[in-house]
Amino acid sequence: MLNFFQLIIIYAGIYALMAIGQNCITGNTGMLSLCHAGFFCIGSYATGIICKTLGLSFWLSLPVAAICSAVVGFLIGVPTLRLKGDYLCIATLGLGEIIRNIATNMNPVGLMSIPRAELFGYQFSSRNKVTFILLVWFFVLVAYILFRQLSHSRIGRAMTAVREDEVAAQSNGINVAKYKIGAFTLGAAIGGTAGCFATAYTLTVQPSSYTFMVSVMVLCMVVLGGMGNLLGVIVGAFIIEFIQYFPQLVGLSSVIPAQATQIIYGLCLVVLMIWRPQGILGRDKYRYGDPRSAKERLVSFFRRGEKKGGKA
Amino acid sequence: MKILETENLSRIFGGVVAVNDVNFSVYEGMVNGLIGPNGAGKTTLFNQITGMDKPTRGKIMFDGKDITGLPAWKISRLGIARTFQNIRLYRELTVVENVMMGLHFKVGSDPFKGRFAQAVKSYFCASKENRELYAQAMEWLSFFGMESEAQEFARNLPYGRQRELEIARALAAEPKVLFLDEPAAGMNPAETEHLMGIVDKIKKHGITVVLIEHDMKLVMNICDNITVLSFGQKIAEGSPEEIRSNPLVIEAYLGREDD
Ligand SMILES: Nc1ncnc2c1ncn2[C@@H]1O[C@H](COP(=O)(O)OP(=O)(O)OP(=O)(O)O)[C@@H](O)[C@H]1O
Ligand SMILES: [Mg+2]
Numbered sequence: 001m002l003n004f005f006q007l008i009i010i011y012a013g014i015y016a017l018m019a020i021g022q023n024c025i026t027g028n029t030g031m032l033s034l035c036h037a038g039f040f041c042i043g044s045y046a047t048g049i050i051c052k053t054l055g056l057s058f059w060l061s062l063p064v065a066a067i068c069s070a071v072v073g074f075l076i077g078v079p080t081l082r083l084k085g086d087y088l089c090i091a092t093l094g095l096g097e098i099i100r101n102i103a104t105n106m107n108p109v110g111l112m113s114i115p116r117a118e119l120f121g122y123q124f125s126s127r128n129k130v131t132f133i134l135l136v137w138f139f140v141l142v143a144y145i146l147f148r149q150l151s152h153s154r155i156g157r158a159m160t161a162v163r164e165d166e167v168a169a170q171s172n173g174i175n176v177a178k179y180k181i182g183a184f185t186l187g188a189a190i191g192g193t194a195g196c197f198a199t200a201y202t203l204t205v206q207p208s209s210y211t212f213m214v215s216v217m218v219l220c221m222v223v224l225g226g227m228g229n230l231l232g233v234i235v236g237a238f239i240i241e242f243i244q245y246f247p248q249l250v251g252l253s254s255v256i257p258a259q260a261t262q263i264i265y266g267l268c269l270v271v272l273m274i275w276r277p278q279g280i281l282g283r284d285k286y287r288y289g290d291p292r293s294a295k296e297r298l299v300s301f302f303r304r305g306e307k308k309g310g311k312a
Numbered sequence: 313m314k315i316l317e318t319e320n321l322s323r324i325f326g327g328v329v330a331v332n333d334v335n336f337s338v339y340e341g342m343v344n345g346l347i348g349p350n351g352a353g354k355t356t357l358f359n360q361i362t363g364m365d366k367p368t369r370g371k372i373m374f375d376g377k378d379i380t381g382l383p384a385w386k387i388s389r390l391g392i393a394r395t396f397q398n399i400r401l402y403r404e405l406t407v408v409e410n411v412m413m414g415l416h417f418k419v420g421s422d423p424f425k426g427r428f429a430q431a432v433k434s435y436f437c438a439s440k441e442n443r444e445l446y447a448q449a450m451e452w453l454s455f456f457g458m459e460s461e462a463q464e465f466a467r468n469l470p471y472g473r474q475r476e477l478e479i480a481r482a483l484a485a486e487p488k489v490l491f492l493d494e495p496a497a498g499m500n501p502a503e504t505e506h507l508m509g510i511v512d513k514i515k516k517h518g519i520t521v522v523l524i525e526h527d528m529k530l531v532m533n534i535c536d537n538i539t540v541l542s543f544g545q546k547i548a549e550g551s552p553e554e555i556r557s558n559p560l561v562i563e564a565y566l567g568r569e570d571d
Contacts, residue, residue, distance in 0.1 A: 153438035154412075154419060154445070155431055157405070161413050164402035167364060170384035171394055173417030173485065288409055288442050 004249045006129035012234075012241040013136035014197050019221040019233040020143050021190035026219065027228035028151055029183035030163025032089045035076060035096030037214035039069040039188040041103055041207070043195025048111040048205040058117035058200055065196040066189040072099070073188020077181040096215055103207035110206040117200040126201055136197050140234065143190055148230055150186075152288075159183055160228070213262075217244075220265055224272060226279030235280055240265065315340040315520055316361070316392075316489055321370035323356050323544075330356040332544035333370070338489060343511060343521045345535030345552075347528075349564060352541040354524045355397055358491050362394050363387040375488065389417050393487035395478040397494050397524075403467035407458060407477055410466050411449035412442075414484030419445070452484045456510065472503040479510065489520045496527050508534055532556065540564065 018036055025033045046065035050056045080091045103110075117124045117135075124132055150156045161169040162179050169176055199205055217240055225236025242249075243264045247256040272280070316338035323331040331353040338344050346354050359365035361372055363384035372380045379387055393414075402410050419434060419441065434441055453459050456476050461469065466477060475495055482490055492511075496504045504527065511534055514521055525531045531538065531552070538555045540548040542564040548555060555561055 149438060150435060152442070154416060154434040154441060157409060157413060158416055160405060161402050161416075164404055165400045167384075168396070168400040168402065169413075170364065171362065171388055171396075171400075172413050172481070173385050173388040175383075175385045283404060288406070288412065288446055 001249065001251075003129070004245055006133060008238075008241050008245050008249070009133050010129060010136055010201060011245070012238045013133065013140050014194050014201070015218065015221060015241055016140045016234045016237040017136075017143055017194035017197070018191050018218045019225070019237045020140075020147055020230065021187040021194070022218045022222050023187075023228065023230065023233045024147060024150075024159075024190070025183050025187035027222055027226075027233065028156060028159045028163060029180060031180060031183065032085055033092040033184070033187075034089050034212070034215045034219060035092040035099070036187075036191050036218045037210040037212060038076075038096035038099035039073060039191030040195040040198070040214060041099050041210035042069045042072055043192030044199045044205045044210075045103065045111075045195075046192065047196045047199040048114050051117075051199075052111055052114045055115075058115075058196075059119075062193060062196050065192040067192075069192025069195070070185045070189035073184045073186075073191075074181060076188070077184030081177055081180055093212060093215070096210075097212060100207060100210045103210070108207065110204060110208075112204050114199060114203045114205070116203065124200060126203070132201060136201075139193065139197070143193075144230055144234070147190075151228070151230070157288075163228075217265070220269060224268065224279060226281040227283050229279065229281045229283060232279055232281035239268070239280075243268065313340045314338065315375060317373045318357075318361065319371040319373070321357070321360060321372065322368045323353070323360060323365065324368045329544050331360065331367075331541075334541070334544070334546050336539055336546065337549070338520060338522055339537055340520050341515070341518065342536040343515055343523060343534050345531045345538035346522060346524045346541065347526070347531055347538060347555075348541035351543075353544040354541055355493055357541070358394065358493055358522075358524065361387075362392055362491060388485070388487075391485075391488035392491065393482035393485050393489075394491035395475070395482055395493055395495060397497070399471075399474050399478055401466040401474055401478060401481075403465070405466060406462065407464050407466055407469065408446065408449050408453060408462040410477055410481050411452050411484050412445045414452075414481035415445050415448055418485060449484065452480050455483070455513070456480050472499045472506075475499065476507070476510070479514075483514065483519070487519060489522060490514060491522045493524045494526065495523070496525060496530055504530060 018040060021039065022036050025031050043065040046068045047058065047061040050061035050064060051058055076092060076095050080088055083091050124135055126132065158169070158174050159179055161172065161174060162176050166176050221236035221240050222233050224239060225234065226232030244261050246261070247253040314337050318334055318336045320333045320335065321331055322329065322333055334357060336357060346357070348354055356365060360367045363382055363386070367380060371378060374390065374392065379390065402413060419430065450459060450462065453462055458473070458477065458480065461473065466474065469477060479492065479495065496507055499507060508530060511521060511523070523535065535552055538550065538552055539546060540555060540561050547560045547564060548558045
């Protein structure tokens with residue numbers, strides 16, 4: 001039981017990284033993309049190849065995974081630039097599947113028995129989950145701080161402007177294409193690092209695990225937690241992973257079929273769309289220059305949700 | 313003096329000639345009116361000048377430079393700002409953040425630094441920069457008497473206020489020319505009155521204004537020079553008095569007398 005709890009926390013951390021990346025693309029910049037599984041795949045393979053085939057350190061594979069995914073994100077961002085909404089969604093979905101199919105065709109078995117990550121002689125093993133939790137969540141914290149800074153800066157505001165109204169953004173001198181490609185690149189990079197940790201934990205890379213369902217799950221986390229709200233998407237990652245491992249947690253994995261979790265996702269989303277369409281924590285609530293204190297803001301949040309802004 | 317000029321500018325949408333060989337002039341320091349019946353091609357002309365639509369043929373000269381075919385974001389950075397006929401605000405941002413967006417490229421325009429370097433600096437010094445932008449944005453809001461609504465979401469503003477916020481956002485970039493597409497549309501007489509005062513203040517600020525408007529009282533009152541479009545063609549240009557008595561203009565608006 002405790003074991004499964006720890007497992008959920010680890011996977012929630014890995015997927016929180018994915019969700020932060022997806023949030024950069026969908027939540028902040030407003031592009032409905034469905035290829036995060038592809039970035040996850042590339043990050044996983046980068047780590048697998050570097051640690052096993054080349055025999056190099058896990059810590060080297062971390063930036064390499066991020067850079068490889070970022071390059072692919074850039075390459076996906078450029079041709080899909082002019083697409084919006086459902087068109088973008090379908091195009092990126094296809095590109096994500098292409099990545100998985102390339103991986104499958106090269107080697108359908110994937111990589112096995114990848115060496116463990118090491119730090120000063122200490123090996124991060126899946127048997128000692130607590131240290132792994134610390135490792136993953138340390139990087140979630142780093143990503144959170146970096147992306148929070150981004151969304152609170154002038155650059156992040158410009159990304160939001162692109163999401164809100166592209167034409168108006170152009171009239172404010174924003175090179176929309178550059179911001180869209182930039183968001184894709186950053187989002188992909190962080191998705192790649194998530195893949196890196198997944199490999200370090202399972203020590204295997206299997207191409208069959210980067211299906212389109214993974215991308216959908218990550219998108220669900222963002223929608224569930226609140227578009228553009230970094231804390232929200234981390235909460236979203238927790239909830240989705242909890243649902244995913246719930247049968248195992250209560251020891252009913254032999255009774256409840258794996259597909260049941262997908263039904264629960266669907267139910268969760270439907271209920272949420274009725275009860276709280278803006279996501280559990282709502283949209284990004286950062287407002288520059290809000291003179292109210294954090295406490296006042298919290299009170300007003302619970303009092304009337306995010307329906308109407310407060311008076312200055 | 314002409315600050316902006318179009319030469320034989322045309323735009324053809326399939327079979328519709330929306331703008332037909334128009335030579336449109338904008339005079340520096342004046343309020344330039346652009347009027348014409350519905351569908352005359354006024355908005356299309358604005359879109360072409362601001363780079364949001366590509367001309368089928370013709371040339372656009374701004375400040376002695378040929379800006380034909382430049383992307384919209386570059387044209388904005390050269391000093392052309394605009395508002396839209398159907399309001400385009402960042403609805404999920406607050407009022408003050410909308411104006412801060414208008415200031416966006418003023419930060420990145422240091423000629424000694426690349427824009428990327430500037431973006432990196434903006435990232436690391438976000439809170440300092442935000443404080444500066446916030447102070448400047450509040451100044452623009454006080455120009456419109458909107459400081460008390462600074463933390464309101466743009467989508468929650470009443471319609472007339474939204475139109476003014478759009479002007480504030482455009483003005484924040486301190487453009488050389490400001491294009492206003494039907495700013496008084498949907499405003500009540502009191503709000504229109506307020507708007508006239510604002511346009512006057514903008515003019516005194518030294519910013520050239522180009523104004524599309526259907527409200528003739530407003531146009532005749534505040535414009536120094538008026539251009540009339542009808543079915544994509546320029547049919548008249550001159551002072552308000554000249555336009556008022558021009559038989560071609562009367563015909564365009566009211567139809568021919570012997571019809
Ligand atoms: N994107 C487009 N595709 C096809 N036709 C268009 C397009 N944009 C404008 N038109 C046509 O061009 C003509 C001019 O339109 P425009 O919007 O410029 O008129 P306007 O003078 O601004 O009118 P209004 O006073 O109603 O705003 C109209 O006949 C319109 O139907
Ligand atoms: Mg129009």
